[in-house]
Amino acid sequence: MTWLTWRQYRLQAALVGGLLAALAALLVATGIPVAAQWHSVLADCAAQGTCGSLPGTVFLGSHAIGFLVIMTIGVPAVLGMLLGAPLVAYEAETSARVFAWTQGVTRRRWLAVKAGWVLLVGAVSAAVVSALVTWWLGPDNALNGDAFSASRFDLMDIVPVGYTVFAVALGIAAGALVRRTVPAIGITLAGFVVVRSVITLWVRPHFMTAVTHVYALTGSWAPPGSAWQLAAGTIAPGGARLTMLDGADVAPNVSASWVPQACQGLGRVLTCMQSAGFRQFVTYQPGSRFWPFQFIEAGFYVALAAALIAVAFAVISRRDA
Amino acid sequence: MNGPDGSGRPEPRLTAVPRENAPGEPAGAGTPGPPGPGTGTPSAGGREHRAIETTRLTKRYGRSAALSDCSISVPRGRICGLVGPNGAGKSTLLRLLTGLARPTGGSALVLGGAPRQDPAFLADIGYLAQDVPLYRRLSAEDHILAGARLNKRWDGASARTRLRELGVPLDRAVGTLSGGQRAQVGLSLALAKRPRLLLLDEPVAALDPLARRHFLSTTTAAMAEAEGGLTIVLSSHQIADLERVCDHLILLAKSQLQLCGDIDDLLADHLVLVGPRKDPAAVERTHTVVHATHTPRQSTLVIKRGSPLIDPAYQSEDISLEELVLAYMGAAAPAAYSRLSTVGEEQ
Secondary structure, three states: OHHHHHHHHHHHHHHHHHHHHHHHHHHHHHHHHHHHHHHHHHHHHHHHOOHHHOOOOOOOOOHHHHHHHHHHHHHHHHHHHHHHHHHHHHHHHOOOHHHHHOOOOOHHHHHHHHHHHHHHHHHHHHHHHHHHHHHHHHHHHHHHOOOOOHHHHOOOOOHHHHHHHHHHHHHHHHHHHHOOHHHHHHHHHHHHHHHHHHHHHHHHHHOOOOEEEEEEOOOOOOOOOOOEEEEEEEEOOOOOEEOOOOOOEEEOOEEHHHOOHHHOOOOOHHHHHHHOOOEEEEEEEOHHHHHHHHHHHHHHHHHHHHHHHHHHHHHHHHOOO | OOOOOOOOOOOOOOOOOOOOOOOOOOOOOOOOOOOOOOOOOOOOOOHHHEEEEEEEEEEEEOOEEEEEEEOOEEEOOOEEEEEOOOOOOHHHHHHHHHOOOOOOEEEEEEOOEOOOOOHHHHHHEEEEOOOOOOOOOOEHHHHHHHHHHHOOOOOHHHHHHHHHHOOOOOOOEHHHOOHHHHHHHHHHHHHHOOOOEEEEEOOOOOOOHHHHHHHHHHHHHHHHHHOOOOEEEEEOOOHHHHHHHOOEEEEEEOOEEEEEEEHHHHHHHEEEEEEEOOOOHHHHHHOOEEEEEEOOOEEEEEEEOOOOOOOOOOEEEOOOHHHHHHHHHHHOOOHHHOOOOOOOOOO
């Protein structure tokens, strides 16, 4: 079965291998200067004692490669469509699986070997991309402290592997259910985008209870390190949380419309509001939770993938060929 | 409607195959495998010498039945023809026997056990579907190599030799081969498994007359080589072909079994009556009339042989296989076919 899987997939394997090699060459070639620049910037600022003001004054890397790095967010979906969707569907629509299913191996073994190899190749490919991207983004994350932000977190470390395992499993299950390659590819893409969006927007912020920091209206405070800020605003004296909706502001977190009658027209509006009981707040996931979140999220997607693979097994062993 | 299942059969025709093996393990070469534990259902009635035995086997798709209540029995070591009009359920029956499809009712015993997902069972079944399913982008050689890795018992060398002799390129993607060449690849792969039961679904439909003849001689040669360890079920519309190679017959029409039995027995059991046109009611009182066709002057009846015929107005003749098949198919055919004569030459 391994031989047949290899024989069938060697074109895709060559394609994936080629793309990975190209990406690796590009990122290594551009990443080495970025790392060098980062080291010289650090050395300079340490000598001059200006390291605190580095963010915003230094630009690392290049926009074009930075865009390519952001685009790797699509790698799991592409692998799911390229490797996962045709796995059952192609052989079903060409009825070639009747040949495979009347040889001396059971359908379960047929699926186990094929799915096993393809999931492994998908996971390894995603791990390679993720390792390159994590390394490439390292200096920039250190500079700007945003490794935990939603647009960075999704590209780095172990979650891309989880996404890929899920996307490939989704492709396999979709192919087993609809038995045609093109619809299976479509379902894989749509399903992947929907699940990723729902988890990222509505589930991920609640993996662990967020921390809320309350501080004076006149003060300023930012969560330390690579924290993920979920919300910021003002707490009214009654306890209501107010967040900015438009730009008509008195201060970064204070809208002009919230200013009470008594404080209007005063020169020191914020001091007046502070005395009246207004406070600022920041709700965030601390940067120290980066790895717990990586593991929770990756584990969640791997569990989804396991369920989808179970569906594929149930479908091929129960349905007629 | 079942015919006799063939005890006391006469000698086979073209097949140089010793028929009756010892029950259980056939003496054929290259069949070292099962039945292992659980495969040979030990039960009464000499099940071991049946390659196929089904009981009220039924397959429904939604409300329509592709096969209903089909009870057949095929002894080991036979070449069995499977005939019937399009849509009669021939492919469904074969797919049920391979285990590719599951019955919605009844049961099947194939080589002593139910069709199942088990390497030992799968190794014993060779199957060639009507559309010759193969990996279109892979070559015949790739398939032979794949077969060697997917089967414990595999004779790739003979498949290569056969295809080379036929001039079928081994290194070209099978999707680029002609329909006939693909059918040859499919048959070679099915034979390379050295199966104990070979199920062929209209394998000759894509072949020219010469290739058809070669194909049939290949199957009979495989039978001879297997020395009784091989049973073949072959569906076809070419009754002349079946007559040449088969010694057993299954006839399906309208998703139901019409006939199943040893061909010589079936022929001996039926009779053609030709006589002046009149109501066949008198004959029907004493005999089962399978099919009656009438011209303005004469009536032709295909009947089951029974008590001696009383009416001397009828002339009785032996029946040919084609006449027998057409009579049963005609009896189940739509009205538009009802006036077609099924006996003798078409005028």
